[in-house]
Amino acid sequence: QKEVEQNSGPLSVPEGAIASLNCTYSDRGSQSFFWYRQYSGKSPELIMFIYSNGDKEDGRFTAQLNKASQYVSLLIRDSQPSDSATYLCAVSGNTGGFKTIFGAGTRLFVKA
Amino acid sequence: GAVVSQHPSRVICKSGTSVKIECRSLDFQATTMFWYRQFPKQSLMLMATSNEGSKATYEQGVEKDKFLINHASLTLSTLTVTSAHPEDSSFYICSATKGTEAFFGQGTRLTVV
Numbered sequence: 001q002k003e004v005e006q007n008s009g010p011l012s013v014p015e016g017a018i019a020s021l022n023c024t025y026s027d028r029g030s031q032s033f034f035w036y037r038q039y040s041g042k043s044p045e046l047i048m049f050i051y052s053n054g055d056k057e058d059g060r061f062t063a064q065l066n067k068a069s070q071y072v073s074l075l076i077r078d079s080q081p082s083d084s085a086t087y088l089c090a091v092s093g094n095t096g097g098f099k100t101i102f103g104a105g106t107r108l109f110v111k112a
Numbered sequence: 113g114a115v116v117s118q119h120p121s122r123v124i125c126k127s128g129t130s131v132k133i134e135c136r137s138l139d140f141q142a143t144t145m146f147w148y149r150q151f152p153k154q155s156l157m158l159m160a161t162s163n164e165g166s167k168a169t170y171e172q173g174v175e176k177d178k179f180l181i182n183h184a185s186l187t188l189s190t191l192t193v194t195s196a197h198p199e200d201s202s203f204y205i206c207s208a209t210k211g212t213e214a215f216f217g218q219g220t221r222l223t224v225v
Contacts, residue, residue, distance in 0.1 A: 032213075034213070034214070041203075041221070042219070043205055043219040044216055045216075046214075049213060088156070090214070099161060100146065100207065100209070101158065102155050102156045102158075104155040105155045
């Protein structure tokens, strides 16, 4: 079982719609959860982080965490073509110097 | 957020030569840095954990004699790809952790010809 799993996609949504990205993780000791956006040929950039169960909202982005289900998601409201990218779910724990493990990423296409 | 600088951003080298990539934390001290490799359309794969003042910890399947890591100071880690071959061509990315948040360098596109 992979440590962090994501649907590779591509996920295609029309402009203005809500994009929903999902991620599951295997290590119950994980403490920190991140969503990164990566454009082709570029390094990842942090979109959201969440540490506690529940929802966390930042602008058009909402991260949701359910530790009991080992599930974290990212909602993007009012999707824009510029949101088209690969979204990486990342998880880190309290061992290995907060080593961050990444999922394979979900490719999102927002159609104008 | 914190700044991590990676250099060079792009390098082309001949097969059999060695290439050094630098990763610097510019505005914070990082006792631990991480090196990732990313092949096209794949996710970041952790290669090794670089520890300041001690030996790096390599992930399973990563050759420590081929990918030399030196973390000589609290702000600098280097990755040297020795005797590079075309199959080593990839996007190499470093990160440093401040608190629990990982900050990434710009990445290095290595092409071995």
